Amino acid sequence: MASSAISSRDSGNSSQISLKSVREALIRLEDSIVFSLIERARHPYNAPAYDRLYLKSSGSSLAELFVKEAEHLHAKAGRYENPEEVPFFPEDLPSPLVPSYNYPQVLHPAGASVNITKTIWNMYFNELLPLFTAEGDDGNYASTLASDLVCLQAISRRIHYGKFVAEVKFRDAPLDYSSAINNKDKDALMRMLTFERVEEMVKRRVEKKAMIFGQEVTIEDKEDDNVDCKVNPSVVSRLYGDWIIPLTKLVEVDYLLRRLE
């Protein structure tokens, strides 16, 4: 039920965080990511939503405008008070209308500011989106962009969770990590953070989730499992293997490099 590794469960002790709770949050986020892709795939690619020339007299695409304004609204409702949430357009966000909620401060302050949303934005729109949407234009740009926002937020949250992963691992072996951090040895850090067997398992699991959540469910049990899925499971596996896992480790390394400041 809990969506967060930290905010509710461990709020009694503000510095407490466990690898188990972080893992559970990451596994739950896999479901969110798969659902969000399936929902986006209801619509075709819808190119005008991403074309900077489409909205005359504006220098932005409809997508940029939509995400910026949506983030304004989310900021007013307090979204970015939670250290797990990272905005794509952090400039000029309004203050929350709501009283501040006492989120536990788990991260090291210098590392908390790691933000690779620009990389995620480019990956999502330029590489991922064409892989799982049909060609075409159905005119439903608002609901298309609302779905894009849900995808972006889920993927970004997953990747920036790397900060919490890194913090847990650092606390578990501070001496080993401190030596590599002091030497600014990115390669050594990357090696310490890489577990190929776990990464393969994650890729297989998200592929399976795409098959199960993307199937056509009917009342009759079907014999044939090789049915069309709403999003190709191999695309979801590739999303993790090519982008989410490497970018999460990039966040982890960036976080650790600032961990002793």
Added chain:
Amino acid sequence: MASSAISSRDSGNSSQISLKSVREALIRLEDSIVFSLIERARHPYNAPAYDRLYLKSSGSSLAELFVKEAEHLHAKAGRYENPEEVPFFPEDLPSPLVPSYNYPQVLHPAGASVNITKTIWNMYFNELLPLFTAEGDDGNYASTLASDLVCLQAISRRIHYGKFVAEVKFRDAPLDYSSAINNKDKDALMRMLTFERVEEMVKRRVEKKAMIFGQEVTIEDKEDDNVDCKVNPSVVSRLYGDWIIPLTKLVEVDYLLRRLE
């Protein structure tokens, strides 16, 4: 892949619509509704988001403010140009920034204005939400309300699809329906629109979807199917049986009563 019964597939002939395409859209919307409930259930109930006294100096709840502002943004991106989309707060919506998309005009103009979003709003917040969220407050009101909005929009879209269902059925048997419409005989219309066997099948199917989409997927195949689901499947069955199906029929009757104006 198509999310709509009409907009893309049948756009060659603006008045064409088939029961088969409407049924496919309704079945696809079941998946969206189940996904949206599962995503909302990541967070506990989060009462302050719905409390009119929480935001001082405003007469609204954070939920009202959030949905209103989100609908403004969606209106700018053209959402309500699509006759399948019905806003919760239709007052003072801004004009679209985007050129108008030529949605096929399938509905009778008088019936197109049927809007029961107030009933849906009250049902969702007062009856449904407490049934599938845990008690508690995790502070994540922005992402909670964003999930509420997705739930509301999916449920509302499903219910207001009744207009298209009614239009198809009317075209299929105009004489039978016209007689009941001219007599303003709501009971006769309701009887003509009720197929208990189909309704039972829909309830069983959405219950099964809640089981499949809400399960904890692991790489190992599990023997035990009686695992906890993220949203209780019986709540989803009840959502359809107690609210979605009856409210859809209410929309169908309201639409038909204006069909000959």
